[in-house]
Amino acid sequence: MFLHTMALSSCNRYLVVLIAFLLQCIASALSPFFRPEPSAHSSAYLTQDAKWMSQRIDHFTLQDRRQFEQRYYEFVDFFEAPHGPIFLKICGESTCSGIPNDYMAVLARRFRAAVVSLEHRYYGLSSPFVELTTENLKYLTSNQALFDLAVFRNYYQELVNKRFNQSGMQNPWFVSGVSYSGALSAWFQLKFPHLSHGSLASSGVVQAIFNYTAFDEQVARSAGPSCSKALREVNLLVEEGLAKNATAVKSIFGAEQLKIDGDFMYLLADAAAIAFQYGNPDVLCEQLVATSHAGEDLLAAYAEYVKTYFGSSIDTYDQEHLKETKAFSNSGDRQWWYQVCTEFAFFQVAPANNSIRSSLIDTKYHLDLCANVFGKGTYPEVDITNLYYGGANISGSKIFFTNGSQDPWRHASKQISSPGEPAWLIVCHNCGHGSDLRGCPQSPLQLEGDASKCTRPNAVHRARHEIMHHIKSWLPTGQRRMSYHLPE
Numbered sequence: 001m002f003l004h005t006m007a008l009s010s011c012n013r014y015l016v017v018l019i020a021f022l023l024q025c026i027a028s029a030l031s032p033f034f035r036p037e038p039s040a041h042s043s044a045y046l047t048q049d050a051k052w053m054s055q056r057i058d059h060f061t062l063q064d065r066r067q068f069e070q071r072y073y074e075f076v077d078f079f080e081a082p083h084g085p086i087f088l089k090i091c092g093e094s095t096c097s098g099i100p101n102d103y104m105a106v107l108a109r110r111f112r113a114a115v116v117s118l119e120h121r122y123y124g125l126s127s128p129f130v131e132l133t134t135e136n137l138k139y140l141t142s143n144q145a146l147f148d149l150a151v152f153r154n155y156y157q158e159l160v161n162k163r164f165n166q167s168g169m170q171n172p173w174f175v176s177g178v179s180y181s182g183a184l185s186a187w188f189q190l191k192f193p194h195l196s197h198g199s200l201a202s203s204g205v206v207q208a209i210f211n212y213t214a215f216d217e218q219v220a221r222s223a224g225p226s227c228s229k230a231l232r233e234v235n236l237l238v239e240e241g242l243a244k245n246a247t248a249v250k251s252i253f254g255a256e257q258l259k260i261d262g263d264f265m266y267l268l269a270d271a272a273a274i275a276f277q278y279g280n281p282d283v284l285c286e287q288l289v290a291t292s293h294a295g296e297d298l299l300a301a302y303a304e305y306v307k308t309y310f311g312s313s314i315d316t317y318d319q320e321h322l323k324e325t326k327a328f329s330n331s332g333d334r335q336w337w338y339q340v341c342t343e344f345a346f347f348q349v350a351p352a353n354n355s356i357r358s359s360l361i362d363t364k365y366h367l368d369l370c371a372n373v374f375g376k377g378t379y380p381e382v383d384i385t386n387l388y389y390g391g392a393n394i395s396g397s398k399i400f401f402t403n404g405s406q407d408p409w410r411h412a413s414k415q416i417s418s419p420g421e422p423a424w425l426i427v428c429h430n431c432g433h434g435s436d437l438r439g440c441p442q443s444p445l446q447l448e449g450d451a452s453k454c455t456r457p458n459a460v461h462r463a464r465h466e467i468m469h470h471i472k473s474w475l476p477t478g479q480r481r482m483s484y485h486l487p488e
C-alpha cells in the first residue's frame with residue numbers, strides 16, 4: 001500500500017511537471033511577453049534590437065504634418081503581462097544603442113516591469129534631417145522631446161493593448177533618466193502627470209544656469225587640496241606654454257587640431273572634471289599628486305592621463321568639427337551644443353578665485369562659440385527655460401531626485417526635498433553622476449549598477465531602498481496587492 005501510494009504520488013508529480021511545461025510552451029507561443037521566472041543578464045545591454053515609430057517633426061504647428069522615424073527599444077523578459085508596470089527609460093543627448101543593463105534592470109525584475117527606451121530626436125539614427133543646419137535644428141528643443149515621449153508612451157500602450165486583445169487598458173508607467181534625461185524625466189512627470197505614476201530624476205539637471213561657476217568649485221572640493229593644487233599648476237604650465245609655442249604644448253596632448261586656445265583649455269578642464277563626475281578620482285589624482293610631490297614633469301603626467309582616458313574625444317572640443325552639419329549616427333556634439341546655446345547654457349566659466357579651470361574659459365568664450373557654430377544672435381534663453389519648468393524650484397509630484405556627492409552637475413539639480421519631491425544625496429568618495437543607477441565607478445558600465453566598488457556601498461543601497469519604496473507607494477491601489485518580491 002505504501003509503495004503503491006508512492007508510485008501514484010510520483011506519477012502525479014511527473015504529470016504536474018509535464019502539464020506546466022506544456023502550458024509554458026503554449027503561453028510562449030501565444031505571447032511575446034510570457035517569460036519564466038526572470039534571471040539576471042550578464043551583457044552590457046538588456047537589448048539592442050531596434051524598433052521604429054513615426055513621429056511628428058513639429059508637435060506645435062498643426063499645419064505641419066511632416067514626420068520622421070524615431071528609434072526605440074523594448075525589453076519584456078521580466079514583464080508580468082498584461083497588467084505589470086512599464087518603465088520608460090529616457091535616452092538623452094547621445095546615440096541610444098539599446099537599453100543598458102544598469103540598476104533599472106534590477107528594478108524591472110523586482111517589479112515585473114517591461115522596460116522601453118526612446119532615442120532622443122536628432123541623436124543617433126533618429127534625426128529628422130540629413131543636414132543639421134541651424135535652421136533645421138530649430139525643432140531640437142526639450143519641449144518637443146517631451147511631446148515625443150508622450151506620443152511614444154501612448155503609442156506603446158496601444159501596442160500592448162493590441163497584443164493582449166485589451167481595450168482601454170492603462171498600465172502603470174514610470175519614467176527615469178540620468179543627467180539631461182533625468183531632467184526630462186522630472187519634466188515629463190511635471191507636464192504629463194496623467195501619463196505616468198512617478199519619476200526618477202537621477203542627477204537630473206533641472207536648473208538651467210548661465211554662468212555655472214559652481215561646476216568647477218565642486219570639482220576642486222571633490223579633488224581635495226593636493227590634487228586641486230596640482231591641477232592649478234598644470235593650468236599655469238599650459239598657459240605659459242601657449243604664450244611661448246601653442247602648437248608645441250598642444251602636441252604634448254595630441255591636440256594640435258584645436259586651433260582656438262579656449263577649445264584646448266576646455267578639453268583639459270573637462271578631462272579633469274570627468275574623473276570626478278564618473279567616479280574615477282583616484283585614476284587622476286594619485287599619479288598627479290605623486291608626480292607633484294616628487295618634483296617630476298607634471299605636464300607630461302597630465303598629458304599621459306588625457307591621452308589615455310580622453311584622447312578619442314578631441315573632436316568634441318573642435319569648433320570646426322562642431323560646425324559640420326552632416327548628421328552622424330555616432331556623434332551628438334553639434335546637437336548638444338545647440339541645446340546649450342539656445343536653452344540651458346551651463347557655461348562652465350572659471351570661478352573668480354582659486355579656479356582649476358583656465359580663465360580663458362569665460363562667458364565671452366562660450367558666447368563666441370555659439371555665434372561661431374550656429375550664427376550671430378544665438379543666445380541661451382535660460383530665464384525662459386527656468387520659468388517654463390521651474391528650475392530647482394520645480395513644483396511637481398511623485399518625482400524622486402538623486403545626486404552623487406562628488407558630481408559637479410549636482411548644483412544644477414534639485415538637492416532639497418519638498419512635498420511630493422524627495423531629494424537624496426548619495427555621499428561617498430567616488431559617487432558621481434547617476435550613482436544610484438550606475439553604481440561605482442559610473443563609467444565604464446557596472447552590470448546592474450553594481451555598487452560594490454563604491455567606497456560606501458551602503459550609501460547607494462539606502463538610496464535604492466528609498467527608490468523602491470517610493471515606486472511601490474506610487475503604484476495604483478490595485479497594483480500594490482500584486483507580488484513584487486521586494487526585499488524587506
